[in-house]
Amino acid sequence: MTTRLLAQKIVVAALGLALLVTAGISFRRSRNLAEPVVLGPGVTSVKKLGEYFAAIRGTVNDCNLYFMEGREPGATMLVLGGSHAEEPAGRLAAWLLVENGAVEKGRMIVVLSASRSASTMTRLGGAYPPDFTIGTPSGPRTFRMGDRWTNPLDQWPDPEVFIHYPSRQELAYVDVRNLNRTWPGRPNGTLTEKTAFAFMEMIRREKVDVAIDLHEAELQYPVISTIVTHQRGQELATMASMMLTDNEGFKIGTEFSPLTLHGLSHREIGDHSQAVSLLFEAPEPFLDATRGITSREQLLTGRDEFVVKAGKHGLLFEDIDEKGWPIAVRVGRHTSAILQVAETWSEDNPAKPLAISSVPRYAEVIEKGVGAFLQDVAKAPKDRLAYE
Amino acid sequence: MVTLLYYALVAFVSLLLIVNLAKSRSWERDVLYVIVLVPFLLRLFRLK
Numbered sequence: 001m002t003t004r005l006l007a008q009k010i011v012v013a014a015l016g017l018a019l020l021v022t023a024g025i026s027f028r029r030s031r032n033l034a035e036p037v038v039l040g041p042g043v044t045s046v047k048k049l050g051e052y053f054a055a056i057r058g059t060v061n062d063c064n065l066y067f068m069e070g071r072e073p074g075a076t077m078l079v080l081g082g083s084h085a086e087e088p089a090g091r092l093a094a095w096l097l098v099e100n101g102a103v104e105k106g107r108m109i110v111v112l113s114a115s116r117s118a119s120t121m122t123r124l125g126g127a128y129p130p131d132f133t134i135g136t137p138s139g140p141r142t143f144r145m146g147d148r149w150t151n152p153l154d155q156w157p158d159p160e161v162f163i164h165y166p167s168r169q170e171l172a173y174v175d176v177r178n179l180n181r182t183w184p185g186r187p188n189g190t191l192t193e194k195t196a197f198a199f200m201e202m203i204r205r206e207k208v209d210v211a212i213d214l215h216e217a218e219l220q221y222p223v224i225s226t227i228v229t230h231q232r233g234q235e236l237a238t239m240a241s242m243m244l245t246d247n248e249g250f251k252i253g254t255e256f257s258p259l260t261l262h263g264l265s266h267r268e269i270g271d272h273s274q275a276v277s278l279l280f281e282a283p284e285p286f287l288d289a290t291r292g293i294t295s296r297e298q299l300l301t302g303r304d305e306f307v308v309k310a311g312k313h314g315l316l317f318e319d320i321d322e323k324g325w326p327i328a329v330r331v332g333r334h335t336s337a338i339l340q341v342a343e344t345w346s347e348d349n350p351a352k353p354l355a356i357s358s359v360p361r362y363a364e365v366i367e368k369g370v371g372a373f374l375q376d377v378a379k380a381p382k383d384r385l386a387y388e
Numbered sequence: 389m390v391t392l393l394y395y396a397l398v399a400f401v402s403l404l405l406i407v408n409l410a411k412s413r414s415w416e417r418d419v420l421y422v423i424v425l426v427p428f429l430l431r432l433f434r435l436k
Contacts, residue, residue: 005413008415008418009409009410009418012409012415012418012419012422013409013422015419015422016422016423016425016426019422019423019426020426020429020430023426023430023435023436024430024433024435024436027430027435027436028435031435121436124436153434153436156391156394157390157391157394
């Protein structure tokens with residue numbers, strides 16, 4: 001090998017190494033970014049999902065469960081954020097509950113990273129930003145931008161066809177890593193199936209009455225701006241959506257969970273436990289296939305000229321204009337819908353009420369921004385801090 | 389077991405790419421091998 005050839009190889013290898021190190025640091029940081037959670041006045045204890053199913057204990061999916069016990073007895077509501085970690089409004093709405101909420105009657109169990117593994121990477125080939133930052137009065141707070149599916153580093157390989165357990169319905173192969181296609185889970189299954197099973201065990205043991213799964217959807221997806229409900233929650237969801245549309249000024253519909261569409265929380269939690277299961281969808285243009293640059297700004301503002309153009313061609317199931325769908329609007333929809341479901345539930349079940357206070361509603365979140373309701377991490381006592 | 393086989397395969401392909409990089413005599417091919425090698429190494433080191 002000549003000296004010139006050797007020098008050429010050293011230069012190329014050094015460039016490759018620089019590429020490897022730069023990408024590696026970014027991916028490693030994204031996978032290990034610790035997101036602080038300031039435990040609000042309503043949080044009475046923090047448990048781990050692994051306490052309900054040993055096979056999850058110590059794994060990447062052994063997520064935190066924030067218990068908010070009321071002063072008076074009542075119903076138990078479960079709120080799942082982060083089933084799909086690429087839908088940040090669901091996680092942030094749950095964050096606002098934990099950092100601000102108080103429960104007067106009944107109790108809430110709140111999850112910020114239901115599919116924690118999925119929150120440790122972004123979509124392969126999707127050029128997603130690895131994280132996003134929300135400005136708060138006490139400084140910026142950075143959150144992981146995740147994916148829809150469990151990280152392949154934690155669960156691999158995917159089968160040719162995913163056969164859902166126990167229905168044996170055939171689903172897309174990649175959905176073997178989708179928490180919201182693997183309900184009610186399987187104790188000896190994949191990591192994602194074990195995670196769903198652990199949640200089911202928790203729901204059964206804690207006698208959850210209402211389970212809410214927070215999501216966002218692309219505007220080209222017909223199930224959007226809606227509450228999807230199990231048949232046992234039809235009256236609750238319908239009344240809640242009517243009240244929200246009438247009183248809070250945003251449009252939200254109701255859809256009934258198809259009896260034979262398996263693996264989704266709104267179907268399986270209701271079928272396999274005592275809980276009424278609901279799933280909320282808010283609009284997220286970031287997920288639309290016709291979007292432009294997939295940036296942090298697009299994620300937070302929900303503004304995208306190409307999605308607007310798709311709307312003008314009648315390709316969308318939700319309206320969009322130049323104002324987009326800002327994160328505050330999406331988070332506010334979720335917080336108001338949670339509060340409205342609790343209120344409607346209490347009216348229908350006076351012997352088992354659920355009273356939640358200090359959680360900002362839609363108009364307040366839009367007026368002040370999401371960051372106004374994220375507490376000061378630096379001022380929080382160490383025993384009132386948790387990490388996601 | 390299948391995961392171990394997968395990582396063994398990734399290591400083997402990475403080795404082939406490094407050998408080819410060493411043998412190649414054109415800088416274009418060198419660049420190509422290095423770019424192809426990066427995702428294999430990221431997976432091998434469990435970074436992505």
